[in-house]
Amino acid sequence: MEQHQDNSQASNAAAPKVPNASKAPKVSKASFKKTFRLYKYIRPYWPMFSAGMLLLFITSLSNLAFPKLLGDLVDNGTHSKNISAINHTGLLLLGLLFVQGILGYFRINIFVRVTERSLASLRQQVYNHLIRLPMSFFLNRRVGELGSRISSDISLLQETFTTTVAEFIRQVIIIVGGVALLVHTSAQLTVLMLGTLPVIVILAWFFGRVVRKYSKQAQSQVAEANTIVEETLQGILNVKAFANEFFEMRRYQNKTSEVAKTGIKTGTYRGAFAAFMILGVFGAIVAVIWRGAVLIAMGSLQPGLLISFVLYSTFIGASVAGLAEVYATIQKTLGATEHLLEILDEPAEPITDSALISPKDQLSGEISFRHLAFHYPSREDLNVLQDISFEIQADQQVALVGPSGAGKSTIVSLLLRLYEPAGGSITFNGRNAGDFPLSALRSQMAIVPQDVFLFGGTIRENIAYGKPDATTEEIIAAAKQANAWEFIQRFPEGLDTVVGERGIQLSGGQRQRIAIARAVLKDPRILILDEATSALDSESEKLVQDALEKLMEGRTSIVIAHRLSTVRQADKIIVLDKGRIVEQGTHQELLTVDGGLYKSLSEMQFTH
Numbered sequence: 001m002e003q004h005q006d007n008s009q010a011s012n013a014a015a016p017k018v019p020n021a022s023k024a025p026k027v028s029k030a031s032f033k034k035t036f037r038l039y040k041y042i043r044p045y046w047p048m049f050s051a052g053m054l055l056l057f058i059t060s061l062s063n064l065a066f067p068k069l070l071g072d073l074v075d076n077g078t079h080s081k082n083i084s085a086i087n088h089t090g091l092l093l094l095g096l097l098f099v100q101g102i103l104g105y106f107r108i109n110i111f112v113r114v115t116e117r118s119l120a121s122l123r124q125q126v127y128n129h130l131i132r133l134p135m136s137f138f139l140n141r142r143v144g145e146l147g148s149r150i151s152s153d154i155s156l157l158q159e160t161f162t163t164t165v166a167e168f169i170r171q172v173i174i175i176v177g178g179v180a181l182l183v184h185t186s187a188q189l190t191v192l193m194l195g196t197l198p199v200i201v202i203l204a205w206f207f208g209r210v211v212r213k214y215s216k217q218a219q220s221q222v223a224e225a226n227t228i229v230e231e232t233l234q235g236i237l238n239v240k241a242f243a244n245e246f247f248e249m250r251r252y253q254n255k256t257s258e259v260a261k262t263g264i265k266t267g268t269y270r271g272a273f274a275a276f277m278i279l280g281v282f283g284a285i286v287a288v289i290w291r292g293a294v295l296i297a298m299g300s301l302q303p304g305l306l307i308s309f310v311l312y313s314t315f316i317g318a319s320v321a322g323l324a325e326v327y328a329t330i331q332k333t334l335g336a337t338e339h340l341l342e343i344l345d346e347p348a349e350p351i352t353d354s355a356l357i358s359p360k361d362q363l364s365g366e367i368s369f370r371h372l373a374f375h376y377p378s379r380e381d382l383n384v385l386q387d388i389s390f391e392i393q394a395d396q397q398v399a400l401v402g403p404s405g406a407g408k409s410t411i412v413s414l415l416l417r418l419y420e421p422a423g424g425s426i427t428f429n430g431r432n433a434g435d436f437p438l439s440a441l442r443s444q445m446a447i448v449p450q451d452v453f454l455f456g457g458t459i460r461e462n463i464a465y466g467k468p469d470a471t472t473e474e475i476i477a478a479a480k481q482a483n484a485w486e487f488i489q490r491f492p493e494g495l496d497t498v499v500g501e502r503g504i505q506l507s508g509g510q511r512q513r514i515a516i517a518r519a520v521l522k523d524p525r526i527l528i529l530d531e532a533t534s535a536l537d538s539e540s541e542k543l544v545q546d547a548l549e550k551l552m553e554g555r556t557s558i559v560i561a562h563r564l565s566t567v568r569q570a571d572k573i574i575v576l577d578k579g580r581i582v583e584q585g586t587h588q589e590l591l592t593v594d595g596g597l598y599k600s601l602s603e604m605q606f607t608h
């Protein structure tokens with residue numbers, strides 16, 4: 001079953017292609033519509049969400065009162081010289097600040113609650129869906145990347161829902177309200193102020209584009225560089241064994257210097273942008289105050305109004321600048337949403353969470369393949385299996401043999417219905433495999449793979465994977481039957497020994513026996529064994545073989561055999577070559593086929 005791990009394993013040499021991770025879609029009506037589909041996760045919390053929105057409106061609008069009140073304060077001082085009016089306005093400002101603070105606290109609290117809850121359900125739904133997707137989905141994707149993309153997409157949504165949407169609404173209110181108040185304060189100064197705006201907007205648009213382009217480029221270059229680190233560290237054994245350290249250093253160096261070059265280019269534009277913006281913004285402020293001072297001197301403007309005006313202008317300026325950032329985040333969010341929806345729209349396998357298998361779906365152990373043809377969805381032009389026909393009776397032991405790449409693992413994958421056949425059919429109990437509920441079918445089969453994958457938990461958890469509700473007694477009995485109890489017992493923590501990265505590293509033979517114990521617990525009707533290619537030492541080989549034989553008793557078993565010595569007892573040996581069955585029969589029968597593949601394979605193995 002090697003092919004199932006190909007996605008996650010490191011390929012040590014070829015430079016990986018980084019997908020178009022940073023390709024942001026256009027902010028269009030269609031993409032907004034898509035994002036609104038995600039609002040269904042917020043819907044259960046809409047009363048809370050609406051309350052948050054209301055607070056947002058109130059706080060944003062009350063923001064607009066500050067410049068006016070501050071201007072009044074100054075006018076009270078310069079003109080009326082009325083201390084009680086000054087104190088009154090001052091207190092009003094203080095009160096407003098307090099109210100703003102309190103409302104702001106509640107608003108953020110409410111938005112965070114709504115967001116966290118809805119994102120938890122989105123995260124769960126994406127995972128639930130992802131894990132139910134068919135194998136064909138995972139064939140074309142790098143599994144590690146998929147995981148990190150999903151988590152970064154979801155954090156982006158989190159940021160958008162908690163801050164960006166609020167920022168956007170606040171900024172729009174401030175811009176619209178602010179401009180209206182500017183006109184109200186002084187139409188003449190407003191014309192002067194807004195006159196400079198187009199220049200600033202055009203400059204900001206131009207620089208924004210260039211900077212965005214380079215940052216995107218830098219982002220994907222950083223991702224490529226990170227992939228090199230990740231892959232070489234995962235495949236460190238290969239790097240060292242091939243003495244390719246210097247090759248990898250150079251490969252990484254190329255990428256890091258590309259990143260630096262792009263970063264410097266971005267920096268140059270950013271610098272120029274900042275300079276122009278400072279010039280533009282301060283230029284506009286200087287112009288307005290200048291003109292304002294003239295108007296004050298002429299007696300046609302109150303100093304307080306000029307202060308209000310300048311403050312409104314800075315509020316608006318800050319909001320316009322913030323809006324650009326909000327736009328960029330929204331653009332990224334749309335990309336993230338599209339990506340998540342793409343996953344959610346992939347058709348999942350019809351898997352059910354029912355432990356009960358109806359009597360009509362109980363497997364008898366009888367299997368037949370009829371004229372089966374298959375090609376992997378990722379390589380449609382390559383026929384991996386052609387015209388495969390064979391029968392297996394209940395409780396028979398059948399071996400699949402043949403050269404590497406002949407299609408043995410593929411037959412097993414089809415048996416587990418990990419893929420759909422391209423032609424022909426597979427039947428269980430004489431009934432088409434497609435007529436059985438997928439979960440019922442798979443739950444009656446167990447596989448002991450050659451490369452046993454252990455989860456990073458305890459030995460107990462790893463064995464119980466075959467039957468999550470197993471009792472300790474059942475687990476121990478399974479471990480005993482798998483000849484694993486003896487070594488488990490020797491660990492100080494026994495079944496609770498942690499395996500994997502932070503625990504004990506088990507040997508190949510021990511891992512296999514854990515996998516056998518898992519299969520014993522599952523008590524399958526059909527057992528699939530993928531024999532380990534790497535030879536175990538004869539002691540553990542005997543223990544594993546012995547455990548397997550016990551396990552095979554009383555069930556149909558299919559063994560992918562790499563060593564012919566282990567299949568002599570099989571009821572039937574199916575010999576595959578280049579995706580076709582070339583011979584089938586018992587060991588004795590196949591040895592009589594002159595010039596047969598089995599005969600020549602066994603001669604080769606036994607003379608060595």
Ligand SMILES: Nc1ncnc2c1ncn2[C@@H]1O[C@H](COP(=O)(O)OP(=O)(O)OP(=O)(O)O)[C@@H](O)[C@H]1O
Nearest residue numbers: 003139376378379384403404405406407408409410
């Ligand atoms: N995921 C995949 N996508 C495309 N082609 C694949 C995939 N997995 C296997 N193949 C191709 O299918 C053919 C059969 O592979 P399979 O793994 O079934 O052979 P096998 O007999 O089990 O080999 P081995 O003994 O080396 O494990 C090979 O040509 C292989 O390149």
